[in-house]
Amino acid sequence: MTKRNIYLEDIPLDEARAKLAAALAQAGKAGALPGERLPLTEALGRVTAEPVRAARSSPHFHCAAMDGYAVEAARTASARETQALPLRLGVDAFPVNTGDPLPENTNAVIMIEHVNQADETTLLIYASVAPWQHVRLMGEDMVATETVLQLNHQLRPVDLGALAGCGHDSVLVRRRPRVHIIPTGSELLPHDVEPARGQLTEYNSLILSGQAREAGGEAQVSDIIGDDEALLRQALAGALADEPDLILALSGSSAGAHDFTAAAIGALGEVLAHGIAVRPGHPVIIGMAAGIPIIGVPGYPVSAALTGELLVLPLIRRWLGLAEPQPATLEAFSTRKISSPIGDDDFVRVALAEIDGRIRATPLQRGAGVITSLVRADGLAHIPRFHEGVDRGGVLKVAPYQPLSAILETVMVMGSHDPMLDLLATHLRLRSAAGRLVSVNVGSIGGLIALRRGEAHVAGCHLFEPDSGTYNLRHLRTYLRDEPALLLTFAHREQGLMLPEGNPLGITSIADLRRARYVNRQRGAGTRVLFDYLLAQHDISPDDIAGYEREEFTHLAVAAAVADGIGDCGMGLRAAAEAMSLDFIGLTWERFDLAIPRRHLENAGVKALLEALRDEDFKRELGAQSGYRSDETGNVVV
Numbered sequence: 229m230t231k232r233n234i235y236l237e238d239i240p241l242d243e244a245r246a247k248l249a250a251a252l253a254q255a256g257k258a259g260a261l262p263g264e265r266l267p268l269t270e271a272l273g274r275v276t277a278e279p280v281r282a283a284r285s286s287p288h289f290h291c292a293a294m295d296g297y298a299v300e301a302a303r304t305a306s307a308r309e310t311q312a313l314p315l316r317l318g319v320d321a322f323p324v325n326t327g328d329p330l331p332e333n334t335n336a337v338i339m340i341e342h343v344n345q346a347d348e349t350t351l352l353i354y355a356s357v358a359p360w361q362h363v364r365l366m367g368e369d370m371v372a373t374e375t376v377l378q379l380n381h382q383l384r385p386v387d388l389g390a391l392a393g394c395g396h397d398s399v400l401v402r403r404r405p406r407v408h409i410i411p412t413g414s415e416l417l418p419h420d421v422e423p424a425r426g427q428l429t430e431y432n433s434l435i436l437s438g439q440a441r442e443a444g445g446e447a448q449v450s451d452i453i454g455d456d457e458a459l460l461r462q463a464l465a466g467a468l469a470d471e472p473d474l475i476l477a478l479s480g481s482s483a484g485a486h487d488f489t490a491a492a493i494g495a496l497g498e499v500l501a502h503g504i505a506v507r508p509g510h511p512v513i514i515g516m517a518a519g520i521p522i523i524g525v526p527g528y529p530v531s532a533a534l535t536g537e538l539l540v541l542p543l544i545r546r547w548l549g550l551a552e553p554q555p556a557t558l559e560a561f562s563t564r565k566i567s568s569p570i571g572d573d574d575f576v577r578v579a580l581a582e583i584d585g586r587i588r589a590t591p592l593q594r595g596a597g598v599i600t601s602l603v604r605a606d607g608l609a610h611i612p613r614f615h616e617g618v619d620r621g622g623v624l625k626v627a628p629y630q631p632l633s634a635i636l637e638t639v640m641v642m643g644s645h646d647p648m649l650d651l652l653a654t655h656l657r658l659r660s661a662a663g664r665l666v667s668v669n670v671g672s673i674g675g676l677i678a679l680r681r682g683e684a685h686v687a688g689c690h691l692f693e694p695d696s697g698t699y700n701l702r703h704l705r706t707y708l709r710d711e712p713a714l715l716l717t718f719a720h721r722e723q724g725l726m727l728p729e730g731n732p733l734g735i736t737s738i739a740d741l742r743r744a745r746y747v748n749r750q751r752g753a754g755t756r757v758l759f760d761y762l763l764a765q766h767d768i769s770p771d772d773i774a775g776y777e778r779e780e781f782t783h784l785a786v787a788a789a790v791a792d793g794i795g796d797c798g799m800g801l802r803a804a805a806e807a808m809s810l811d812f813i814g815l816t817w818e819r820f821d822l823a824i825p826r827r828h829l830e831n832a833g834v835k836a837l838l839e840a841l842r843d844e845d846f847k848r849e850l851g852a853q854s855g856y857r858s859d860e861t862g863n864v865v866v
C-alpha cells in the first residue's frame with residue numbers, strides 16, 4: 229500500500245506569517261531589495277530605491293507667467309486709470325510669451341489685455357504692477373537639492389514628469405522580486421494543449437504568475453513536473469540554483485499518496501509549516517532552502533488564488549519596500565447563512581449589489597475547484613477564527629474587488645438559470661459602460677423569495693401552473709403578495725430531454741424514463757416543477773425514476789452529467805444539450821419571465837436593463853439562438 233502523508237500541523241495564519249518572517253530575517257532577506265537604475269521611460273509603476281533630489285531648479289530662470297510685456301515694476305508707479313503712462317517698446321517694455329525668460333532689468337509682466345498701443349513704439353498702461361507680478365520665479369516649483377520623491381515611492385506618470393522637470397533622465401528603483409513557479413501533477417497539461425479524459429489543464433501558474441506580476445514582481449514558470457518525488461526534488465534544486473527570491477511549488481501539498489512537496493522541501497532545507505488554519509487552502513506548505521523561501525501552494529484554484537493573496541503578495545510588497553495595503557472594507561448584509569469551521573479564518577467570495585439602501589453580499593459557490601467563483605466575485609468576505617459563521621441578514625466585512633460606484637450600478641438577478649442572461653448582460657454593457665448584471669442561480673422559487681427578502685432587484689422564473697396552463701402568475705401572487713411587481717417576458721425556450729449522442733437507450737418520451745438513470749434539477753427549479761407535472765401526466769411516480777433524487781443547479785450541469793455518463797437522461801434546454809453535443813427530444817416551449825418589484829423600476833441599473841431587454845438588436849440576437857423565441861421579449865405580462 230502506498231504510504232499517505234499527514235499534515236505536520238495546522239497553525240493560525242498569523243503564526244505562519246510570523247514563522248516565515250523570522251526565517252527571512254535570519255537569512256537576511258526580510259528587507260527591501262536593492263536598486264537598479266532605469267531610464268524614466270521604463271520606470272512607471274516601479275518603486276524608488278533612494279530619495280530623489282532635484283538636480284536643478286524648476287524653473288531654472290525667472291519666466292513670464294502670462295503673455296504680455298515685461299517691465300520694471302517701479303517704472304509703472306505713476307500709472308492711473310485717469311492718467312495713462314506711456315512705455316517705450318524695447319526700452320521700458322519688452323514683449324514676452326508665457327514661459328519666456330524675463331529680459332534683464334525687468335521684474336514684472338503686464339498682461340497683454342491690460343495694454344493699449346498708442347503707436348508702433350509706444351504702449352499705454354492705466355495701472356501700476358507690483359514686483360514679480362505674473363512671474364514664475366526661479367525654483368518656484370522645485371529648488372536644486374530639494375527632495376522631490378521619497379524612498380519607497382511607487383512612481384506615477386506625474387512623478388516621471390517631475391523628475392524630468394528637475395533634471396533627471398533616469399531613476400534608481402527597486403529590483404523586481406523574482407518568483408520561480410513549478411507546476412506539478414501527472415494529470416496536468418499546458419493550457420495550450422487539449423486535454424483528454426482524465427487529464428486537466430494546468431492554469432494555476434497563470435493565476436499565480438499574474439498575481440506576482442500585478443504586484444510588481446517577475447515570474448518564471450517551469451515545465452510541469454509529474455508526481456515523482458525525485459523529479460520534484462531535482463526541479464526544486466534547479467530553481468534554487470537560479471537564486472530567485474521566492475519559489476512556488478503548485479499542488480502536491482496535501483495529504484495524498486502522490487503529494488511529495490513537503491518531503492522534497494524537507495530534503496533540501498526545512499519545512500516551517502505544513503497546514504494553515506484558513507479556508508479554503510488548508511494544505512499550504514512554508515519552507516526555506518538555501519536562504520530562499522518556498523511555498524507549497526494547494527492545487528485547487530480557489531485555494532491557490534487565496535494563498536497568493538494571503539502569502540505571496542505581502543512578500544512581494546515587502547521586498548519592494550511597500551507597506552502591506554490594508555484593503556478598504558465595506559459592511560454588507562449576507563443573503564444566506566454561512567457556516568464556518570470555528571478554528572479557521574474563513575474567506576468567502578461574494579457578489580455585491582446595493583438594494584434598498586443596503587449593500588447585499590451573496591456568497592458564491594464555495595468549492596475550492598470552482599474557478600468561476602474567482603471570476604464572478606465582487607469581493608472577499610473574511611469570517612475570523614472562533615466565529616461559527618454568519619446568519620442570513622448578518623453583517624460581513626468585505627474587501628471589495630470592484631469600486632463602490634460599480635457596486636451601486638449593479639443589477640442583481642436571482643432565480644432560474646438561463647444562459648442568455650449573459651447575452652443580456654453584454655447588451656447592458658453596450659448601452660452603459662457602468663451597467664453590470666450579476667446573475668446568481670437559486671431556482672425560480674428561490675428567486676421570488678429573494679425578491680421578497682429584498683436580496684435581489686430581479687428574479688428569473690419559469691414556474692408552470694397546471695391549473696391555468698400558464699407560467700409564474702400564481703407564484704408571483706403567492707411569494708410577493710404584499711409587493712407590487714412587474715412581470716415581463718424574457719424569452720420562450722424549448723425544454724426537452726437531453727440524451728447521450730445516438731440515444732443508446734432509444735428513449736422517445738417521458739414514459740421511457742422508467743428504464744433510464746435520470747439527472748434532476750434542484751427542488752424549486754422551474755424545470756423540476758415542469759418535470760413533476762409531466763410525470764403526473766404519464767401516471768409515473770418519482771419513486772419509479774432512478775436518479776430522481778440526484779440534483780444539479782443549472783441546465784448545463786445536467787447536460788454535463790449526461791455527457792459524462794453519470795446519467796442517461798436529464799431535462800433541460802435545447803441550447804444546453806447542443807453545447808454538450810447531446811441528442812435532444814423537444815417536449816414543450818415554455819415562457820421564461822423576469823419579475824421586478826415596482827419599487828426598483830426607478831433604479832438606474834434596472835432602467836438600463838429594461839432598455840437593453842427591449843432593444844431590437846438584442847431581441848434579434850436572442851431569437852437567433854437555438855431553442856429560443858424572442859417575439860414576445862420585453863412584453864409586460866402583468
